[in-house]
Amino acid sequence: MTDSESTRIREFAARLTGADSSAWAATFAQVPRHHFVPSFYTMTGDGWKEVKNGDPEYLDGVYADTALTTQTDDKGIPNSSSSEPSLMLAMLDALNVQPGNSVFELGTGTGYNAALLCARLGDENVVSVDVDDELVGAARDRLARLGYSPTLAAGDGAAGYPGKAPYDRLIATARLRFIPRAFLEQSADGAVMVVPLGFGVARLTVTGTTEAHGHFMPLPAHFMPRRVESMAPRFAELETQEARPTTVNVADVLERLSFPMSLAMPDYTSCTWVDDDGTPSALGLWTGDGSTATATMTGKVRQIGPRRLWDELEQLAITFQDADGVSREDFGVTVTPNGQRVWYGAENGPSWALPAE
Numbered sequence: 247m248t249d250s251e252s253t254r255i256r257e258f259a260a261r262l263t264g265a266d267s268s269a270w271a272a273t274f275a276q277v278p279r280h281h282f283v284p285s286f287y288t289m290t291g292d293g294w295k296e297v298k299n300g301d302p303e304y305l306d307g308v309y310a311d312t313a314l315t316t317q318t319d320d321k322g323i324p325n326s327s328s329s330e331p332s333l334m335l336a337m338l339d340a341l342n343v344q345p346g347n348s349v350f351e352l353g354t355g356t357g358y359n360a361a362l363l364c365a366r367l368g369d370e371n372v373v374s375v376d377v378d379d380e381l382v383g384a385a386r387d388r389l390a391r392l393g394y395s396p397t398l399a400a401g402d403g404a405a406g407y408p409g410k411a412p413y414d415r416l417i418a419t420a421r422l423r424f425i426p427r428a429f430l431e432q433s434a435d436g437a438v439m440v441v442p443l444g445f446g447v448a449r450l451t452v453t454g455t456t457e458a459h460g461h462f463m464p465l466p467a468h469f470m471p472r473r474v475e476s477m478a479p480r481f482a483e484l485e486t487q488e489a490r491p492t493t494v495n496v497a498d499v500l501e502r503l504s505f506p507m508s509l510a511m512p513d514y515t516s517c518t519w520v521d522d523d524g525t526p527s528a529l530g531l532w533t534g535d536g537s538t539a540t541a542t543m544t545g546k547v548r549q550i551g552p553r554r555l556w557d558e559l560e561q562l563a564i565t566f567q568d569a570d571g572v573s574r575e576d577f578g579v580t581v582t583p584n585g586q587r588v589w590y591g592a593e594n595g596p597s598w599a600l601p602a603e
């Protein structure tokens with residue numbers, strides 16, 4: 247490692263962990279992010295540009311507190327990244343690891359988070375799974391070059407990794423739509439789980455292997471979704487549907503209700519159409535089961551599919567009509583053998599069922 251790299255890492259870890267006394271401070275100073283992110287992509291007017299180690303802007307980029315896109319799919323949509331370091335730290339802090347704890351991670355990505363876990367807990371206690379076998383191979387090499395050999399596997403992390411269960415701690419670094427049943431089954435009694443759900447991160451404690459209860463952390467989080475089969479929006483079919491009026495302020499919706507929407511419709515995607523002068527004219531909304539809705543800024547709604555997404559949104563608008571702002575900490579998650587729900591305010595408050603697996 248060059249002197250300039252060592253200085254960067256020390257300064258980066260101090261900046262990241264300085265204000266609080268995180269038990270992870272020494273670990274962030276020890277594990278070089280640049281080793282796991284030898285290049286990343288930035289969006290320019292001409293599309294994605296790769297920034298490589300050695301490029302003038304590389305070290306500033308890799309030691310900034312930002313998420314870095316490390317891979318895109320064939321449509322140019324990012325499908326792997328090194329997460330924002332302060333968010334990684336907050337999630338690791340929330341995991342509250344104790345010496346000797348075993349940890350399962352969904353989403354190996356670059357291997358950086360797995361390396362931090364290995365440095366803290368020993369690689370015999372770390373298991374990490376990514377759906378992309380090439381990423382797993384690259385992460386394995388990078389980890390090995392620093393002397394770490396956790397258990398890595400390629401596959402859907404929602405199935406956990408039964409071979410090394412039970413786990414004391416479980417962390418996901420891809421956005422989930424529900425708590426995978428395997429996470430509970432492979433948890434030790436009292437295990438702690440820190441998982442992105444919707445546009446937030448939930449911290450749950452497991453009781454036995456069938457129940458978990460927890461709250462959302464205050465921080466916003468926009469993780470890339472766990473990769474699953476999903477349907478494209480059905481905008482063309484909507485053209486033939488009769489429009490109905492809506493009283494919900496379309497412009498306000500995505501802004502104010504985006505977090506509760508991300509829980510009530512955990513895999514929703516949205517888009518906006520704009521006029522020639524750049525003024526938004528309509529909003530599109532869809533979920534992976536093919537449910538699709540559009541609403542014009544003048545309040546005309548069309549919807550199709552198994553779920554009536556705009557009807558659900560109108561219900562949310564009623565539930566949150568008196569809330570000035572929506573705080574993530576006011577939401578919680580309850581998992582029982584009968585199902586999973588996210589709730590607002592209290593377990594018996596307004597709640598939304600999470601989809602079954």
Ligand SMILES: C[S@@+](CC[C@H](N)C(=O)[O-])C[C@H]1O[C@@H](n2cnc3c(N)ncnc32)[C@H](O)[C@@H]1O
Pocket residue numbers: 325326327328329352353354355356357358359360375376377378381401402403404419420469470471472473474
């Ligand atoms: C934000 S990145 C992970 C960052 C990683 N923890 C790191 O430190 O670099 C999210 C990762 O989740 C992975 N992923 C998406 N769907 C998955 C699934 N079903 N099972 C396991 N991993 C998945 C992606 O391939 C991607 O690498």
